[in-house]
Amino acid sequence: MGLARRRGSAEVVKMAEEELKMELCRLAEAISSETASMEVLDRAAMVVVALKEQKFGCQRSQGTAMAAGSMINVPEHFLCPISSEIMKDPVVLATGETYDRTFIQAWLSAGHRTCPKTEVVLPHCDLTPNHSLQRLIADWCATNGVDQPTASHGPDRDCAVTRNDRAHLAALLLKLSSPAASDQKKAAAELRLQTKTQPAARALLGDAVPLVLPLLTNPELQEDAAAILLNISILDENKTAVGVAIPGLVEALQMGSMATRSNAAAALFSLSALDCNKKRIGEAGAMAGLVRLLEEGSGMAKRDALAAVFSLCMAHENRARAVAAGAVGTLVKAVEGRNLAGEALSVLAMLAGDHCAAEEMVTQGGVAALLRLLREGECGRDGENSAAILWAICGKDRARLREVRDEEEMHGTLSRLVQSGTARARRKAASLLERVDRTRALVHSV
Template sequence: MKEVIEEDEVDEARKSRRKTSSIRSPSTSESIAAPAMLSSAASAAAAERKKELRRLVKKISEEDDDQTVTYDKAAAALSALRDLKVGPKERKKGDRIHPLAIPEHFLCPISGEIMRDPVVLASGQTCDRAFIQERLNSGNRTCPKTQEVLTNTILIPNHLVQSMISEWCKENGVNLSPLGNQDEGLVTKNERDTFDELLGKISSPSPAIERRQAIRELRLLTKRNRSFRAVIGEKPNAIPQLLSVLSIPSLTEDPQVQEDTVTTILNLSIHDNNKKIIGDSPQVIPFLIDSLKSGTMETRSNSAAALFSLSAFDSNKVKICQMGAMKPLVDLLEHGSPTAKKDAATAIFNLCMAHVNKATAVRDGAVVVALKAIADRSLVDESLTILAFLSSDQDAAEKISENDGVACLLSIIRDNPNSRNKENAAVVLYSICMYDRSILKEVREEEDSKGTISWLAQNGTSRARRKAAGILERLKQTMSSTYHSY
């Protein structure tokens, strides 16, 4: 995207000179011509200072000897250039200057912003360390300014430019905020501008087709560029702008717009710092829940994935469940596509990590649907994980035993080759054995005929062995109690 730079405001006094008589005195004529002469001289002097400064910076980057004298000369050249550009040091400390007055060599050619940690590349150009390192890590070994292939990837600290930047920031009251989490991607000025432009199209009264295209493009950018996901933390109004399409009936009823909006929220939620921001937006969770109920299968799947991502933030877990997400998630677990079922299962499991949500999951049918999925062998791993987590709740344990869950669990322990599935089945079976003595008869019959629990106590994972041993102990206690009752 082409970067637009605003021009300095023109001094209106120069445009509206007071009309005088047609005969001017020599002194008046000279006073009018003087500014133009000084401007021309200043430009020539500034060009000369820039040339000198470039020579000194190159000398510093190429030589290893003591650079003290050269540093002093460069600092003096920079000071003189500054005085020519923005005037002598008459500005009060803390005063800000117009962005256009930022010296060009303070700006990173990648980010377009003032460098925090300037380093010199093999090409002799200076970049901000974090941005050039990210570029190199991605496999791009070209200089961002000259486009030549770098002969090596050594980054040499540019102490001169660093000290110049520090001095300039101090004098002009510029406070450089630290870069965000570099693992999530570094945001450049162009990316910020693109993000703003797309949000502007989405939220402005532009034609519906332009809004659709902007939402689609934002979806793709937040998918491909991890740094795009970090922009939202700098723009608190981004989510309301994105969801402004919900106020346009022609767009709200468009299945593709709904899918693109849901997926954009999903992409943005991957960034850890965004989970609270998105979850706190009053429109987001209700929108995702509505999309779970009425969207295309792809939209429903991505809505479930977005709720799973947001539920990683603890306060969102309770909020999502209170707003009614559990029932449509259970419905998707039962009737969705294979991918949608997995997304629903992971969301349900994550939500149930908040203890208060377990009762809601049981009430909304999660236990019954999970048992059905296990019996159908359609989603065994995820369903067993949900049951293992819910089975500590007494209502859940009762639901499992009421719906022929014991036979299903025993068949998993006996026949399923996955040791993790055997472990989770043992966890669930142990819980319901503690709550319901009546199922022990069925367990004993399995043990007497096939030795299933004894085998697990010897061959399962460490957790499975503990649970199997607990079940055997429970069986032993029951036998002893029955014997002494005669």
């Protein structure tokens, strides 16, 4: 057994990064089944360790670097005193000590006003670039065949995460495959916290999605799993990778606890930023679960669901799905109750061009609700969307013009909108008044 393990480990080490990811996906599916053997778990552990080394480089010791497949010592003054890694962007603190900008900035942002190395109180927090040291590091890296670390200025990549932090994340990933439920639960909770509070954790864990997927089918871990996937998906470059979780997130949206459903809705909203994901989410049947959450959820859950519905309906094929799922009636109720009315109006305005949606708005009392909102509300964005929806409905159902005409004669609602609404609201209201006048003229002529 020991010899077989060593051979298996050697084989895994030789695999390329893409091969490791594919193998990890296959093993994750096997682990999610009830018949997963210890050999499968061992293999998964080997793959994660190998991928961890290739992705994070967390098996390298402090003060060493990889060059041509071997380890070499790094001059101590090239290493950041905080991270113990080669500095990407060395800067000088007021005490004269040099640190990597990312790590010393994180130290200062946390409220510290002392030098981490000398513990001397800082007279100021200015950071001065150490160009001379940066050139020395560049020359040394070129001479020794070491890839020079470069500073990243993106909001999610430029984060103070040390080698130990990366090793900790990799260890948590291993625990997700542990046969002990308590280890899985602790690891999931910690990963949820890490991906929420550390932008770099989101960046580093983009390739770990296959290990999180099995947790979506575990009622004890669903909430944390949905939250982890949500947090990872915040980083745009991860949205494609997390897209493989769409079926699992839709199932969690339909079957999970209220907290799980809210997290799943927020994750689907995040993923829907990609057009290809909008289509996949719609095809997976998410709309019914989102509409139900919009009806049953708490304030935050309703907002998550409504945001997801709005984003998904930007794809035309999802609008019919929204109507079929009963979204129109739920949105009209939101307008009537003034609960998230602005957001609901934005979705209704998008749906109003669909004939079935317009008919459903009439059936659900949407015309009366919109006129009442215009009469009682301010002529801002809500007024603009209300006028646009009424204009679309009346264009498909001229009988509704009678309600609009009665509202105008009793309260002058549209005339007020023409005077004080937004540019688009004024155009729609003026067009509606023209239609009302033409209808009135036809009635009189008869």
